[in-house]
Amino acid sequence: MIRVLVADDQEPVRTGLRLLLEAQPGIAVVGEAADGAAAVRLARRLRPDVALLDIRMPLLDGVEATSLLAGEGVADPIAVVVITTFDLDEYVHGALRAGAKGFLLKEAGPHLITEAVRAAANGDALISPQVTARLLGEFSRPxxxxxxxxxxxxxxxxxxxxxxxxxxxxxxxxxxxxxxxxxxxxxxxxxxxxxxxxxxxxxxxxxxxxxxxxxxxxxxxxx
The missing domain is CATH 1.10.10.10 (Winged helix-like DNA-binding domain superfamily/Winged helix DNA-binding domain)
Incomplete structure (x- = not known):
């Protein structure tokens, strides 16, 4: 069973993500948080297999929360997947450098969100295809x-x-x-x-x- 923590400052979004994930075999949502600080506290207490974090949250944003849970120097890191409505390079680079194992747009759809959670739990990484093409295209230039x-x-x-x-x-x-x-x-x-x-x-x-x-x-x- 993959244990997931969901963090988003909008309750309807959290509910939707929880229902989506719990409809999948082998996945259980073990906690929800409405801000980044609460997400970090809950994650450290519950030790989920994956933390699914919104990029823009009160108190601590998704990048800061990711760094505290999965960043360099964290003794026992938790796999983090960042999910957002905002397809901005600064968010992508910030999340990945902070240690995120995935970066998805909320429009990615149930299948891709589920696959990203499963990949992160298995130590893999998954990034939205539209983000991947631009991100890696940038790195393909001299x-x-x-x-x-x-x-x-x-x-x-x-x-x-x-x-x-x-x-x-x-x-x-x-x-x-x-x-x-x-x-x-x-x-x-x-x-x-x-x-x-x-x-x-x-x-x-x-x-x-x-x-x-x-x-x-x-x-x-x-x-």
């Missing part, structure tokens, strides 16, 4: 120097990274490469360690930024 791996990525790590950057889950990557789920997770952990990154979203951004995907560059040129 940019400043990017960090280099502490050690060269192996050929298999390069393959896993390329698929991860297209938005595939661990299970889908395993199916494509004929690898077990555990092996995929091991490769991703190795990639993150070599790059000094915190999560798969940052790894996807790095893959685009370094020219490994989204362009004509050969990944082997970047090792």
């Amino acid at each position: 940019v400043r120097r990017v960090r280099r791996p502490s050690a060269p990525l192996t050929g298999r790590e390069e393959e896993v990274l390329a698929l991860l950057a297209t938005g595939l889950t661990n299970t889908e990557i395993g199916e494509r490469l004929f690898l077990s789920l555990g092996t995929v997770k091991t490769h991703i952990a190795g990639i993150l360690a070599k790059l000094g990154l915190r999560n798969r979203v940052e790894a996807a951004m790095w893959a685009y930024e370094s020219g490994r995907v989204g362009g004509d560059a050969d990944p082997r040129d970047h090792r």
Whole structure:
């Protein structure tokens, strides 16, 4: 059972999200909050598998709450998915840098919201397709120097990274490469360690930024 905390300052939205999620098998909403501060307190007390947070809330916004629950230095982070009506780059970048495992627009629909919650609970990340295209498109353009791996990525790590950057889950990557789920997770952990990154979203951004995907560059040129 995936235990979810829902936080939104509008009661009808919270009710709608709760009804949507609880209609899905294997998901239970264990708490609701009307502001970011309450969301952080409840999440720390209830320890849900996933916190579904609105980006704009009183007292603490979704980015601040995400940073407190899943940011760098948090000893026992909680998976956070940020959901919003506002498709603004500053919100997207802020949420992902704060440690969110997903970023969705409220118009995404029941299926995508449910999939984002399941992905976050499994350690994966899911971002609304319309946001992904713009976000990763930005990182596919030539940019400043990017960090280099502490050690060269192996050929298999390069393959896993390329698929991860297209938005595939661990299970889908395993199916494509004929690898077990555990092996995929091991490769991703190795990639993150070599790059000094915190999560798969940052790894996807790095893959685009370094020219490994989204362009004509050969990944082997970047090792």
